[in-house]
Every structure is written in structure tokens, then in C-alpha cells.
Amino acid sequence: MSELAHPVQAPAAPLAFRTMPDVLGGRYCIECLLGAGGMGTVYRARDLLAQQFGDPQPYVALKVLSEAYDQSPDASALLFNEYALMRHLHHPNVLRHFSFDVDTAHQRVFVVMELLRGPTLDRLLCEHPLGLTWPALRDIALPLLEAVVHAHGRGVLHGDIKPSNVLLSDDGVRLFDFGLGRAEAGTLDGLAHVSRNRVNAWTPGYAAPEILEGAALTRAADIYALGCVLYELASGKHPFNRMPATHARPKRPKNLPRHVWRGVRKALAPDPGKRGISAAQLHEALATKPGFWG
Template sequence: MEQPLQSCDPPPGPPLPALLAGRYRLERVLGVGGMGVVYRARDLLHEQFGEPRSQVALKVLGEHLAPSQDAHLLLYSEFSLTRYLRHERVVRVFSFEVDTTGEVAFFTMELMSGMTLDQLLLNCPRGVPWQVLRPIALGLLDALGYIHRQGVLHGDVKPGNVMLGADGVRLFDFGLAQALGPPLSGLPALSPQRFTAWTPAYAAPELLEGAPLSASSEVYGAACLLYDLALGGRAAQGAGPRSRLAPPRQLPRRCWPALRVALSVDPQRRTITADELQAAMQCEHSVVGRWFADRAR
């Protein structure tokens, strides 16, 4: 994912070949995460045929996972699961390939331009204005509702995994994603015992206590993200459950009851879906706000 205003240090470990699979010329590191490294690369084959947009994002596994015997399976699982999701607010993946010379598995995806929402948080210490925040909320919750209806859990909803560009937001990085049923449930995946990577500021309390990932816990993460954007900066992170905090300054009052339900510490009281939260974020009528307020009691 292209972030021209932010440079990343090279990842640790031996450097990759400059050319992968005789086709992809690595240009620079775009991001280093808990599981993988994403590079900006040129597709020389497409470039040879005159394709004006020959640049792609290319992902390989990180140094600590790459030596594992099933590393390529885990990377393919992320690729296959993401390919299954076809939505304008979800990153598009292209192909899974293996560089046989260097024995490096990787997959390619669209090169997005813009900034991640964690960068936006830093740029808006007094909160994101509602006219900017509203389309971000609707786009994110649209993507989250879609993947949940497909029987998929993202696994790591946080500002750093949402890109904001000229055409809206995109949800990306499905490295911790889980499929709840067929046809994707047979794909290999990382178990929580093997690799715990919850981002504490956006992890539902039950996850930190060992409960399995759920759609409800992802709604909590999205609600925390929206709360922080509306509040401004990162003032809420690490400050305890956001359900105990006051309504953020940039959020219309009619939206607060639904967001408060989504921020419930007790998952039994978090009786709201991503689709319902999206409806509340776009609602113009106070009757819906009162309905969610009743559910929060």
C-alpha cells in the first residue's frame, strides 16, 4: 500500500532478491507488520506490454514466520481468503506466486494511495470533523458487514489496517483473518496459541481474556476506532474501556447510543452488528437513536 509521506526502515533479516519470479522488481518497503512485509514493486511483464499502471504491492512473510514449514500455506491462506472477498471497500489481490530460485512465496495486490487511519489520527488532534468522519465510518462498517456476511472475520480491525484514499476507505491485511465455515474453513490459519497479535487498544476485553474472535469483538474494535477518530488523537487508547467515556466531540448525539452499545465491555450487552452500527451512523432520525439507547440500558 502506497504511503508516500511515510518511509519504512528495511525489515530485519537477509534482503530479498531485487527481482522476484523474473517479473517483479522490488522498489521499497511500504510496511512491516506482525506477520509480513509489504513492498512496492513493478510488474515488468505488464510494463513490457505498455500497461500504464504496472506497480503493485507485494507481500512476503516476516522473518520469524518464513522459516516455518507451513509458512507458504499461511501466506496462501491469506491470499485465498482475501481473493474470496469482492467488495469495493476491501483490498483487491491479484496472484500468488513462488520465486523458485530464492524459495520465496509471495502474493501481489493493488497498490493503494492515501494514508492509513492511524496517520489521520495523528493529523487530527481535535478530532476528525463529522463531514469527513461520516463517510469513513460508513465505508469501514460497509466492508466489515460484508465480510461478516461472507462468514469471514478480519482478525485485526485497527486504524493501521484501514487506508483512506480519494475514493474512500479500504480494509486490508487479512493475515489474522478466520473463516467461520465452508468453503474457506479448510484453509490453514494461525492459531491464537501460536501467534497472539491482538492490538490491545482495539481488542475486545473478552479477547484479552482468551475468548475466541467473533463478529461482536470486531464490532467493538471498529467502534473504538471510530471513537478515537471522533475524539481526536490517541487520547482514548490505553485509558480503559471506552464505554465509560463521554460522547466524543465530533460525533452527533443521535449516533452516540449505537456507538455506546458497540463499545460495551460485556459482550452480552454488545447487541449490535456492523450493519446496524452503519445504519446508525447514517441515520437522520432521532427515533433510531432512541431505539439503540433503549438497548444500551
């Protein structure tokens, strides 16, 4: 998570922070709140064991369940599933998860993750209301697409790709928060089958129309979300004003090459059957020089 995400200090911290113990699992000293999402809250913490052994950077990020979900068995299973999905991935553009732990004394489950410096993509977009230049866009989009290509290649679906889940760290782009993700059939089949519909944490502006209607998560849904993010990178605006897709046809952003626009336009199709493009093909389009396509 981002160390520059305006950590919240007492007394302005919300209830979730005030009710957190000072130390989780007898090892992780909570220092500040980094951010909160649909079902998870993330803190910066100091690993006391690593510090004891002289680690000069003993800091990690801890993800715990938000107050609204910390008593839900489904939410606890979802948090473990997220850790299992992340453990299945090994890519430089995917945020690393170190361990899943239970603090029995405080009845808390939590995930230990790497702590990185840098803003999330939504903050960068706020600073560029007209979108990014083509070189700047490619520098972000290519590693993001590489992360999704890797995840899909390993049978893992993200389920919640959006600017606030993309970290622009000092060490490069990182995709994180697979909390609504799932493994495809044949991948991690031993994981508990839990209902994500009961959690109801989909982001309407980036969730594919079929997901909001109750359909199962598929690669096509991730592709739709990628299309929204790529369009927003190019134009500074969401293609559908952060509402579920309709029959409206967004226009090509001026700084998006035509050969790339053809792929992005497919990704934005409201009908999943018409999203005839993969993350790998989107990556290929962005990586290819326009002249090759004519």
C-alpha cells in the same frame, strides 16, 4: 498499500529489505519498502511482465512474511489463508488481492495486491488530535462499515481492525490486512486450521478483551474494534487509552450524535455478550439523520 507511506530507500532500509532479492518470482522487481506489520512486510514492486506488454502503471504491492516468521509453517499458512479470505470478498472498500505465489529459488511466499496512493487512517488521526468533524467522520466511517458488513455477510472475520489497517486512497477508503482473520464455519472449510495464538500479533488497543484472553475470534470482536475506531475518529483519543477495555465508561464525544453514540457504546462493551449491535446496525445509525431518532 499506501504509496505515500514514506518508502524506505537504501542505505536506511532495515535488514528485511536488504535480504530481499531484487526480483521475486522472476517477475516482480522490488522497488522500495512500504511498511511492516506484526507478521508481514509490504513492498512496492514493478510487474515486469505487465511492463513488457506496455502497461503504463505496472506497479503492485507485495506482502511477504517478516523475518521473524518466514521460517514458520503456520505463518505461511496464515499468509495463504489471508489471500483466500480476500479472494472470497468482492467490495470496492476492501483492498484487492491478485495472486498468491511461491518463489522457490529464494524460498519465499508472497501475495500480490493492488497498489494505491494515500495515507492510512492513523496518519490522519495524528493530524486531527481533537477528532474529525461529523461530515468528515461519516465520509470515512460509512465505507469502512460497508466493507465490514460485506465481509461478515460473506462469513469472513477481519480480526485486526484498527486505523493503520484502513487506507484513505485517492480511490476511496480501503480496509486491508486480514492476516489475523478467519472464515466462519461453513465458509472456506477446506482452509488449513492453524493457530493464530502462536503468531501472537494481536493489537492490544483494538483486540477485544476476550481475544487477549485466548477466546476464538468472532463478529463481536470485530465490532469492539470498530467501536474503538469510531470513538477515535470522533474524539482523537482511544476510548481506553489503547489499553484493553476495563470497567471504565468513556464519555460521548461532543461531535458524535446521541443516536450514533448509543451504538458505539454497545460496541465498546468489554463483555462480548453485551455487544448487542452488528456492523450493519452501526452503519444504519451513521447513515440515518439524527432527527429520525428524536
